[in-house]
Each structure stands twice: as structure tokens, then as C-alpha cells.
Amino acid sequence: MADFNSEFWHWYIAVLTVASILACVWLLRWMTSGFQQSDEAETTGHVWDGDLTELNNPLPRWWLGLFYITLAFGSFYLLLYPGLGKFTGLLDWSSKAEYEAEVERVEAEVGPLFARYAQTPVIDLIKDDDALRIGERLFANYCSTCHGSDARGARGYPNLRDKDWLWGGDPQSIKMTILHGRQAAMPAWEAALGGERGVDEVTQYVLRLAGRPAIEALADAGKTRYDMFCAACHGPDGKGNAALGAANLTDEVWLYGGSITRIAESIAVGRNGQMPALGEFLGEPKVHLLSAYVYSLSQQQ
């Protein structure tokens, strides 16, 4: 692979650029020399249709002027800013340094504000409209790609506006979720349930748990399997377990869809939703504001 930091490419680019500029100057001078100071234009000797002659006029002055100005500007720019190979320019400007300065400026501005909010408990922050507005903007930046700009989620991405929580909806649990992420682990059950028939039976039992019409004979058989394989995580009553992120199966809120096909699929192949850990990336103060915003959403209904 070519090493673009090498001395060779540095000199290659620098020499080629300077040579091109000098060549332009030379070309301009060459094209403008040799004209006599007379108002009478020379002809090139080419004549068409008997009277159409090609004249050899000097280049217009305004055009030449523009060309020289462009060359001067280019040279001056290359002297001040990076452009000639590795030469960083007399101003020592770089896009990275500019970005870093910008980030530092914003941090200095909002840092103390965020720090003040970080001292306020989430319960109190949800009464502070300014804090919630900041939280909303942070949410749009960092969370809406997965949870939707209205926080209502999508299949596989939980709705954060309802009162149904996989991992707990109190301020502390929400904050833990954002800081450290969550990894849901629901194994695939098809093999353990003895194939499709077993999945069908348990699916019918899950429908019954959810209060929907179920085929009774299948659901009865499903209950035995449910108690054996599923109750450990989802609870004997199907109400779930926030410590494991195990969904409540009785409330008709479905992360992966509530049709019979979808429920059977969840059971047969398993589900492993992952919420990324964002504490390190965002920092505690931003996570605190985000927790307040998310908590406020579920308090609104």
C-alpha cells in the first residue's frame, strides 16, 4: 500500500503544484509578449468565405488581470494554509484543531449548566422545562435513530412513552439502562419444546396469558411446558421480570409483534435485543438529562 505520509508524496505534490503555478505565469507572459503597441490588429493569415479573417488580438486586459489575481490568490493561500504536501502553512490552521476548539468552546459554555442539572434528582428535573428541552434535543441526536424521533419505537426497539418497561421505568433503572446498556437474552426454544407442535402449544398458552382467545387443548398442553421452560424468566403468571428484561406477556404490549406468527417466531428462534451502553460516550451529565426526559415521557399520560 502506498504510504501517503511519505517524503516522496510530499515532494511530488509540492513540486507539481508550484511547477503548475509557475507554468501558468510563464504561459500568460508568453501569450502576451511580442505584441506591438498598435491599435491595428494583426491577422493570422487565415481567411474564410473570401472576407472572414482570423485576427491575432492580444488577450483582453481585464481577463489577464483576473488570471494574475487568481494566481496571486492561489500562491498566497498555499503559503498560509495547508496544501503543499506536508507543509502546514504559516497560519498552522487545521480542520481538526478548529473542530476541537469549537467543541471546547461549547463544553465551556454548557458544562457548568449540565453540571448544575446533574446535581438535581431526576424526579425534580421533570418539572424543569429547560432541562427537558435539552433532554429532548439530546434524544433527537443520540436515540431517535433506534427509538424514533417521537420515542415510540419500532419492532425490536421499545416504545419509551408507554408505562411498559422491560428493564424498569423508575428513574434509577432508566439511567442504568442508558449508562450501561442492556442485553436481553431469550434463547431459541424450538428444539427444547420438541419442534413445531411444542411451539404451537406454548404460543396458544401465551395467547391465553395475554387474555386472547386460544385453542384450549393446545393451551392446556402449553401450560405444562411453560411452567417448565418459561416461568423461570417470565414468571409463573407471565408478568415478566425486569431484572432480566424478560417481557411481560400479559399486557398486549409486544416488542416483536403480537400476531400468532410473530409470537411463535419469538418463541421458536429466540430474541436478543441490545441497548448499547452510552455512559462512556455521552458522559454522566448528559445521561442524567436524558433519563429525566425519558422518565417524563412516561409520566405524561
Ligand code: HEC
Ligand atoms: C432466560 C430467560 C428466558 C426464558 C427461559 C424465556 N424467555 Fe422469553 N424472553 C426473555 C427476554 C429477556 C425477552 C426479551 C427479549 C428482547 O427484548 O429482545 C423475552 C421475550 C419473549 C417474547 C417476546 C415478547 C415481545 O414483547 O415481543 C415472547 C413471546 C417470549 N419471550 C416467550 C417465551 C416463552 C414462551 C418461553 C418458554 C418457552 C420463554 N419466553 C422463555 C427471557 C426468557
Ligand code: HEC
Ligand atoms: C442502536 C440502537 C439504540 C440506540 C442508539 C439507543 N437504544 Fe435504547 N434500546 C435499544 C434496544 C434494542 C432496546 C431493547 C433492548 C431489549 O430488547 O431489552 C433499548 C432499550 C432502551 C430502554 C429500556 C426500555 C425498557 O422497556 O426497559 C431505554 C430506557 C432506552 N433504550 C433508552 C435509550 C436512550 C435514552 C437512548 C439515547 C441516549 C437510546 N436508548 C439509544 C436500542 C437503542
